[in-house]
Amino acid sequence: MISLAGRDIMHAWGKFVFTGLGLGLLIGVTLSMAGIYRGMVDDAKVLLDNSGADLWVVQKDTLGPYAESSSLYEDTWRPLRGLPGVARVARVTYLTMQVRQGRREVRAMVTGIEAGGPGTPGWPPYLVAGRQITRGHYEAVVDLATGFALGDRLEIRRNQYTVVGLTRRMVSSGGDPMVFIPLKDAQEAQFLKNNEAILQQRRRTAENPSYNRPQVPGLLEAVIASQSSNPSVNAVLVQIAAGHDPQELAERIRRWQRLTVYTRGQMEEILVGKLIATSARQIGMFLVILSVVSAAIVAFIIYTLTLGKIREIAVLKLIGTRNRTIAAMIIQQAIALGGIGFVVGKITATLLMAPIFPKYVLLEPLDSVRGFVAVLVICVLSSLIAVRAALRVDPAEAIGG
Amino acid sequence: MDGGGIRIQGLQKSYGSGDTAVQALKGVDMRVDPGEVVGLIGPSGSGKSTLLKCLGAVIEPSAGRMTLGEEVIYDDGWRVGDLRALRRDRIGFIFQAPYLIPFLDVTDNVALPPMLAGRSNFEARQRARELLQALDVEHRARAMPAQLSGGEQQRVAIARGLVNQPPVVLADEPTAPLDSQRALGVIRILNEMAGKFRTAIIVVTHDEKIIPTFKRIYHIRDGVTYEEEGEGRAPV
Numbered sequence: 001m002i003s004l005a006g007r008d009i010m011h012a013w014g015k016f017v018f019t020g021l022g023l024g025l026l027i028g029v030t031l032s033m034a035g036i037y038r039g040m041v042d043d044a045k046v047l048l049d050n051s052g053a054d055l056w057v058v059q060k061d062t063l064g065p066y067a068e069s070s071s072l073y074e075d076t077w078r079p080l081r082g083l084p085g086v087a088r089v090a091r092v093t094y095l096t097m098q099v100r101q102g103r104r105e106v107r108a109m110v111t112g113i114e115a116g117g118p119g120t121p122g123w124p125p126y127l128v129a130g131r132q133i134t135r136g137h138y139e140a141v142v143d144l145a146t147g148f149a150l151g152d153r154l155e156i157r158r159n160q161y162t163v164v165g166l167t168r169r170m171v172s173s174g175g176d177p178m179v180f181i182p183l184k185d186a187q188e189a190q191f192l193k194n195n196e197a198i199l200q201q202r203r204r205t206a207e208n209p210s211y212n213r214p215q216v217p218g219l220l221e222a223v224i225a226s227q228s229s230n231p232s233v234n235a236v237l238v239q240i241a242a243g244h245d246p247q248e249l250a251e252r253i254r255r256w257q258r259l260t261v262y263t264r265g266q267m268e269e270i271l272v273g274k275l276i277a278t279s280a281r282q283i284g285m286f287l288v289i290l291s292v293v294s295a296a297i298v299a300f301i302i303y304t305l306t307l308g309k310i311r312e313i314a315v316l317k318l319i320g321t322r323n324r325t326i327a328a329m330i331i332q333q334a335i336a337l338g339g340i341g342f343v344v345g346k347i348t349a350t351l352l353m354a355p356i357f358p359k360y361v362l363l364e365p366l367d368s369v370r371g372f373v374a375v376l377v378i379c380v381l382s383s384l385i386a387v388r389a390a391l392r393v394d395p396a397e398a399i400g401g
Numbered sequence: 402m403d404g405g406g407i408r409i410q411g412l413q414k415s416y417g418s419g420d421t422a423v424q425a426l427k428g429v430d431m432r433v434d435p436g437e438v439v440g441l442i443g444p445s446g447s448g449k450s451t452l453l454k455c456l457g458a459v460i461e462p463s464a465g466r467m468t469l470g471e472e473v474i475y476d477d478g479w480r481v482g483d484l485r486a487l488r489r490d491r492i493g494f495i496f497q498a499p500y501l502i503p504f505l506d507v508t509d510n511v512a513l514p515p516m517l518a519g520r521s522n523f524e525a526r527q528r529a530r531e532l533l534q535a536l537d538v539e540h541r542a543r544a545m546p547a548q549l550s551g552g553e554q555q556r557v558a559i560a561r562g563l564v565n566q567p568p569v570v571l572a573d574e575p576t577a578p579l580d581s582q583r584a585l586g587v588i589r590i591l592n593e594m595a596g597k598f599r600t601a602i603i604v605v606t607h608d609e610k611i612i613p614t615f616k617r618i619y620h621i622r623d624g625v626t627y628e629e630e631g632e633g634r635a636p637v
Contacts, residue, residue, distance in 0.1 A: 001516050002509055004502075011504035011545070315500045318459065319514050319561075320489020395488075396459045398496060399450060399573055 004316075004325070005332035008309075019301050020337055023294060024344020027375060030290040031349035032357065034367050037283045039360035044173040044271035048264060051092075052121045053237035054246050056262045057253060064260075065094050065234035066173055066267075067275045072259070074187070077236045079257060085244030090114045090121040091233040093186040096172065099146070099179055100155040106146045108179045109172035110156060112186020112233070121237035124180055130165035136182050141165035143177035157192045159185060173271050175359045187230045201227060291378060294341075299382035302334045306386035310393055317395035327387045331380055338379035342372050405470025406434040406601040407456065407569045412465030412475075414451050414624075425451040426462065427624035433601040435568065438592050440612060441605045443621035450573075452621060453605055457492055457571050458484040470568050489517055493562035493570035493600070497577045499554035501546035501561075507533065508542045511560045518565060525564075532560040535597075536590060552583045556590065563594050570595075572604045581610045588614050 009016050047066070056065065057072070057080060064070020077089045093112035098105045113122045118132060124141055130150045133139045140161040142148045152163045161181055170178040181189075193201070202224050205211050211223045238253075240246055250261040262270065306313070313326055346368060354361040414426040425448045433439050443449045454460045455467070458474065461484075467474045469491055474481050481487055488494075501510045511529035516522060533539040536556040541549055549557065555575060562570050572591065576584035588604070588611050595602045606612065618629045 002505070002513075002522065004504075007509070008504040311500060312502050315494075315496070315502070317485075318457070318488060318494055320485050320517050322485070322517075325517075394459075396454050398494070398500060399453055399457065399459065 001325075003332070004329040005336065008329070009333060009336055012305075015305075016333075016337060016340065020340025021344055023297055023301075023337060023341030025348060026290060026294050026297065027341050027345025027371070028348030028353060029345075030287060030294070031345055031363060031368070031371055032353040032361055033283050033286050033290065034371065035349065035354060035361035035363040036357070036359055037280055038362035038364055038367065040173070040175070040276045040279060041272055042362050043171050043175055043360055044276060045268065046169055046171065047173055048267055048271070050125055050170055051237055052119065052123065052125060052239065054240040054264060055238040055250055055253070056267050057236040057238060057257075058234070058260050058262070060258055060260050062260060063270050063274065065092070067270050070234050071232040072234070072236060074231050074233050076233075076257075076259070080236060080238060080253065083249065083252065085241050085249050086238055087241040088119075088121060088239040090116065090123075090237050091183060091235075092122040092237055093183065093190060093234045094172075095186060095190050096174070096176060097156070097189075101148065101152055104147075106148070107176050108142075108146055109174075109176045110179045110181060110186060110189065112183040112189075113180050114183045121239050124165070124167040124170055124178075126167065127165045128168050130163070132165055133180065133182060134164075137185055138162065139164045139182065141167055141180040143170045143179070144168050145171065145177035146179065154179070156181065156185075157189045158194075159189070161185075171360065173275050183233070187233065190232075191230045198228070291374065294375070295378045295382045298334055298337060298379050299385050301337065302330060302383045303386040303389065305333065306330055306390050310390075311398065313390050313393045314395055314397035317393060318398045323391050326390050330386050330390055331383050334379040334383035334386075335376055338375040342375045345371075345375075405468070405472075405568060406432065406437070407467070407469055407603075408432045409456070409467045410465060412452070412455060412467060413463045414448075414455060414460070415463045425624055426455070426465075428465070429621070429624070429626045431619055431626055433569070433603055435599040435601055436595050437617070438588070438595050438602040438604060438615060440615035440618040441603055441621060441626075442607070442612065442618055447621045448624040449605055449621050451624075452626075453571055453573060453603075456569070456603065457494065458487050489514065490565060491567050491569070493565065493567040495555075495558055495562040495570060495572040495575045497574040499546070499551075499558035501554060501557060503546050505546075506542070507538065507544050507546070507549070507557050510546065510557055511564050514561060514565045528564055529560065532564055533557070535594075536560050551578055552586070555579065555583075555587055559587070559590060559594070563598060563600065566598050566600070568599075568601060570600050570602045572602060574606055574608070575604065576606065576608050576611055584608060584611050585614070 058064035058070040059072055062068045062070045074091055077091055080086060081089045091114055095110045097110055099108045133141055138159060138161050140154055140163050142163050144166055148163050150163055150166060154161045205223055206220060212220045240249060246263045250263055253259055253261045316326060350363055354363060409429060409431045412426055412429040415422050415424045417423055429452055441449060455462045461480055462475055464477050466476045508526055508529050511532060512525035515525035515528055530539060530542060533542055536559060538553050538556045541553055546554060576587050591602050620627045620629060
């Protein structure tokens, strides 16, 4: 038996190809949306991997440092370092802000890292060019996605930094590229005000009789000094010595240091389950909408194509064609349309959308397989309306009168 | 079954029920022998199309008996089980317009009925080519229907109606879109094919120019048929 669907497609190939192209662009957007979600999850995991930490010690009862603000005294690391099983500790600050280079601005996650060496928690684990930060101030290592180059001068708040190293795939969970600067600079940048604001704050403090008492010389200067410095960090990253249990150590810190501690698994749960949960729901909603739109398009096209063949279907039924042969013809055409659409969509998502999309788009093979199956299911379901219309055709329509 | 022709006795068909019932056929008798081509003539609303649909096993009559060869198709409310298979294997159709499948070439249009009947593609195409040769359209075997002239399309449609060598062929105004010469050509072909394959052919027509070519004619009026037979009709 010849393939009626195949012959019809070959006969009207232009209609099928162009419809498939349109459907393919829609499928491409759908695959890209799924890729964006995967990219966000991957960004979150990469952020945790690159931090080099086994435990994140943050302000008590917060989800810091990525999902909520967290503030710890900078000397919190001392008692932690002395605990059995702790190999290394390092303080970090994270601040998402606009980093300027002349008139150009880049949204970046500025990360303050402690002096140390490669392998220190918080440090970029590898560089693709240049060197790590070696000076205590005004040097930066930046992700390639910032677009900065070695030797560039960046402006963070009022200070200028020289790019001494480049790294790759160091992004926040939101996809912003990271800029590493010395911890002290980052602490200052977090709360640095402009000169007018500082002068005004000093004036207000001086006018407060509680801080400016004649009997207590030096009090006013001490208060102003405390207002001008930032003794806080966002988190202390802990590396555990081999052979020690992260859960056990985390529990000990929670109990004795009155701090909140997250293990790698818990932090991943916060990032994926809480921080990008809203985005995931939005993307999921988009996927549903796009799937419904795709289904409507396929249903409309196949239904229109079927209505255009009512007389031929009546003739086919009159000469004894089985209903299942006619149904198969329509379903096969819908599947072919979906197949063309999927190929176009996959190519579009992989070669056109992913490279130019501002966020990281991760197209996983398994997602493609799932997408292909979903497209086929949608096409088959969408063709059922046309199948129903075809099966209702009376063979008598082929006979006049 | 070959050589049995088609016979109907007291065929009735009603639409609706109660006060709104319309009796389209009121007891039709008809007999067409193998190798014979008969005309079926009647004005609009006479029951012509209803009769054709009953003969074509598309709709079921309300009463009466119909036999195809020795096989009983309808008998006062009883009917043969699989009407679709009956249409596929034992009844050929030729329509007013050719109604060829536009996405199949000429050969496959003709080969489709035997393929549907379960014959191999090779065998079905072989039979199609033989018929196309007999109908003098073999040179257009690879053409698509849209590339054919009206006369060629109708000859291909005739080939499709005959390809399964059915004992009966129903032709619904097959010459309507054709000029006189081509119309007479189609009737000549039908007569040749009826003789060659021993097929009973019923031609429904309004076409004045071909009516004289039938040796027997059934007139249908108000759901009742009247047979007209006579010598001296114009030879085909």
